[in-house]
Amino acid sequence: MPDDRTVNSGAVTNEASHALAQRLRSETRGDVLFDDASRGRYATDASIYQIIPLGVLVPRSDDDVAIALDIARDLKVPVLPRGAGSSQCGQTTGAALVIDCTKHLRNVLGVDPAARTATVQPGLVLDHLNAQLKQHGLWYPVDVSTSAQATLGGMAGNNSCGSRSIAYGNMVHNVLGIEARLSDGAIVDFGPVAALTGRAAQIADFVRSLAAQCSSEIVANWPKVMRRVAGYNLDIFDNQSERPYTSDGSVNLAHLLVGAEGTLAFMKSLKLRLSKLPRAKVLGIVNFPTFRESMAAAQHIVKLGPTAVELVDRIMIELALENPAFRSTMESALIGRPAAILLVEFSGDDKATLLPKLKELVALMGDLGLPDSVVELADDKPQKNLWDVRKAGLNIMMSLKGDGKPVSFIEDCAVPLEHLADYTDRLTEVFTRNGTHGTWYAHASVGTLHVRPILDMRRDGATKMRAIAEEASELVRAYKGAYSGEHGDGLCRGEWIAWQFGPRINDALRAIKQHLDPIGLFNPGKIIDPPRMDDASLFRFQSASGPKPYKRIPIKPVLDWSAWNVHADPVTEVVTAPGSGDDVTAGFAMAVEMCNNNGHCRKFDAGTMCPSYRVTRDEQHLTRGRANTLRLAVSGQLGPDAFTGDAMYETLDLCVSCKGCRRECPTGVDMAKMKVEFLAHYKARHGWTPKDRLIAKLPDYVRAASRFSWLLNLRDRMPALARFSERRFGLSARRSLPQWRSDTFWRAADPSLFATREQTIGAKAVGAKSAVLFVDTFNGTFETENALAAARVLKAAGYVLHTPEKRGSHYCCGRTYLASGMVDAAKRKAGELVDALLPFAEAGVAIVGLEPSCLLTLRDEALVMGLGDKARTVAKHALLFEEFVAREVEADRFELKLRAVDRPILVHGHCHQKAFDAVSPVLDVLRLIPGAKPELIETSCCGMAGSFGYEAAHIDVSLAMAEASLLPAIRANPGAIVVADGTSCRHQIADGAQRAAVHAARLLESLL
């Protein structure tokens, strides 16, 4: 019986919600987020569902959690614990108070290397734990694909499973204890049952007697596969899993909370069982001519004792080949054009003992009629690259444009290996009958294949989803598998728990919930009393029949988003022509909707994305947070004018337009471009500030201003002037500004360096060794020597150079205008530049630039400004200085004698160079210097990002970004030459580390 304190999420009044926010603000030290935009950002996980929470608490400490639970209990408000929110089934969405553990509750509380255990807080990310364990030769082996963002609390909540579960088991096999708060506030230590006392022992007795009461149903109905994560683990007292939960057959009560999806208790800390880090790994990639053969082979391959057998099918292979970040890695794994590949990994203590395993695999495939089908990878780097592609599998698949998307609801059914081939065949037939198809990938070793049929949830997706789910569940039953094999139940599979286990076990699960959480405080509607999977009111994209149909607000975009405004055929995945969709925002909203909430942007690895999240750890300052806010705004869910409102501005304010997401977001969410679109609309409504004008119009006034350099440079020498510039223009008084000089490139350039400085093209221009030097505003005005250095190097290497000049001014790409949202002016500028460069491009002459953000504008934004084919022609010939040199070296045309260097060289890649894969040419070119061993600093954005770091409002965030890795790496190498091609990167390095960084062209010139 529910008692009178029972929480009812549907009945939380506005008053209770208001009181909740007030009390959280006054009684906790956490961030209390109750505004519409924040709630909207926490309304989704990586599923198809969306439920707006009552509010969000980001606790500063565990005490904040305790206080929040007390307040929630008082006010009868439900609570939803949250990690990275990367769940695929909707278990991390709810009309509750969301408590986000990721910002502060992320410490390793202790490691016992001898006992091989670690105790951690729930918000700690798996990769971060493993980074700390490496020194002990240990790791936590539940290696989920989302290891860079998934938290240990979330992983335990879902009973997550990694690619190597065949060797190490799931979460439930690797959790030794959980300290958790119950809904009455009691802290209970869940651990080995034999040692339990007090409340924990009572709970164990209760569950034991429940299990005993339905022991025959447990034996009869419980799926016997290892990959079963549905419901609560009632079988802890009578293990039904292929792999026992404990190695000694004992019972551990913590396993009851594993997979409970936050419905039983709030985890405070977890004690984890660690494994020895394998010292060596080898990988065999088996290429199959047909998909069925790959499925049929899995049962034989597992007998060789691999640590992983993972499937990548043809569609995913093709998608990886299309993705510039993955293409070469994928190519290296293929023999011909396979229909599927299996990644078969063996690990152990040394490579020598593993290599024969690869030979056994080759022999086995020969026996199975597939000789010469294995690519053998013994080196670590290529293996890691391939695993990265496999881990990005789902995300690669989600990059499909159009309204139809691969939907997860039967994506992790598990069947015994001997039935895998038949199961996949028959499910494929189900898809075909329902007018769709699915891409298969993942854990062939344990019979859990991920597959997501393509459905359009705005149209008939829900009906098809239901029909497919019904048929898939029957197949799973026929093959004695588990309907929920990895990602949990949540909203999409909760409904099937009773189906899987039968009514008696379902009642027992309800009794467990009642016993541990009698007031229903924790995550209501999950596992117990779940809604229908196709309840239209819960969808992120509701169809016309839903209570709140998803509608886009008409917007006339300033950039061309037509590439997203398309339809995709759900069976063939053929995408219609750009602009052929029916989006009233001409593709902008569809580009925004590409974010599927997988949370990949919550990362801290060697990539760039997302620098503002890296320093704030706020959901708002994350690519996903921004995309969600944009989606809610352009669909009217934050009010009619939200797209140009202040909440939207604040959400995009710390986006440094680094373009990290453009390359690293697996679905290609390009927030830098979206920010330009937003700023144009926002500024059109609210007006431009003096700072906007000062920055945007820089290219127009530099020529005149440089005549007064001595006067303008006083700003950096007189504190009063610096303070004035802060008050008037918002430029931080703590920052130095670029130094003005009268000898700009256009005044000082040595005429003998160039064959032409006109927008003309003579016969000489089309020679094999010719190039156009595009001199941008920054290098041309503030660092003339960079442009001259590039010209001298190219001249010394025998190139005929051109640099088209504009009478009385200079050509500019329009970047400063874009950064201020003045898109019309940017189009004019870029249009002029494109016109000036077009004759050269048409003649096949390379256009060489120095400043990454300016040159790469020609390959990026200029293509969506409506400049047509001429912009595309110019883009094809636009190269950064090092890209050009590397290309010419490759073509055997570049001859240059350079003196040697005897100092280390550190290289910082500009974010846009990284986004366009243009960093390795820098290293290649520096390697032309005798004795040079250039080393790339692993950095995200330097934090300067155009004018961002100069602004008083951003200087602290800017410096924090620089301190994350760039400045410490430079300080740690006092004798090194620092190469940085970005103007603002060099400035940040000078300001932050008091070191002069140089453009690569300058370094080469100094060695001529």
Ligand SMILES: Cc1cc2nc3c(=O)[nH]c(=O)nc-3n(C[C@H](O)[C@H](O)[C@H](O)COP(=O)(O)OP(=O)(O)OC[C@H]3O[C@@H](n4cnc5c(N)ncnc54)[C@H](O)[C@@H]3O)c2cc1C
């Ligand atoms: C692209 C992609 C790939 C994926 N690959 C895998 C994979 O390989 N293997 C796999 O198993 N899963 C995978 N998943 C699913 C998901 O990433 C994992 O389940 C992950 O472990 C969830 O971690 P999280 O921190 O995001 O948890 P969340 O989504 O934030 O939370 C998960 C559940 O745990 C509960 N919870 C969180 N913290 C607490 C706490 N302190 N106390 C009580 N309950 C809590 C939540 O309420 C929720 O019910 C994948 C998802 C995506 C999008």
Ligand code: SF4
């Ligand atoms: S922005 Fe990209 S990386 Fe981030 S959650 Fe969305 S799709 Fe994933």
Ligand code: SF4
């Ligand atoms: S452009 Fe950079 S800062 Fe902006 S969202 Fe993308 S990764 Fe983050």
